[in-house]
Amino acid sequence: MSIYDTLARLGITLPPVAIPAAAYVPFVQTGNLVFLSGHIAKKDGKPWVGQLGKNMATEEGKAAARAIAIDLMGTLHAAVGDLNRVKRIVKLMSLVNSTGDFTEQHLVTNGASELFGEVFGDKGAHARSAFGVAQIPMGACVEIELIAELA
Secondary structure: OOHHHHHHHOOOOOOOOOOOOOOOOOEEEEOOEEEEEEEEOEEOOEEOEOOEOOOEOHHHHHHHHHHHHHHHHHHHHHHHOOHHHEEEEEEEEEEEEEOOOOOOHHHHHHHHHHHHHHHHHHHHOOEEEEEEEOOOHHHEOEEEEEEEEEO
């Protein structure tokens, strides 16, 4: 089954690449690796603002991370032309805007990790880091970057 068949079955439409908000490019390919810049959580096309442990619960943060995974796949599609070329999702780095006593960054990040597993199967299993940070640009609740390997 193609990646696009899986996305259709899940009711996911890939968005276009977002215009960078600062002095960077959305992706860089070197050899068989593609590095995607950090994508912030968006809701209704605007930054999904909030802080975990203050005014957002873990489940809402997880939904935000899932939304980022969809945006990342849209950028990855634009970078490589065909998601079926992805040999492996290598690594995610997740930044979670959270209070000092919030300790469920890993559960928030599962929103993205679980979707990559669902879409890419075994090729979606990846290494990962999840950090709690004091703030993310535009007040977004989560930001995630990705590294993928191409066949």
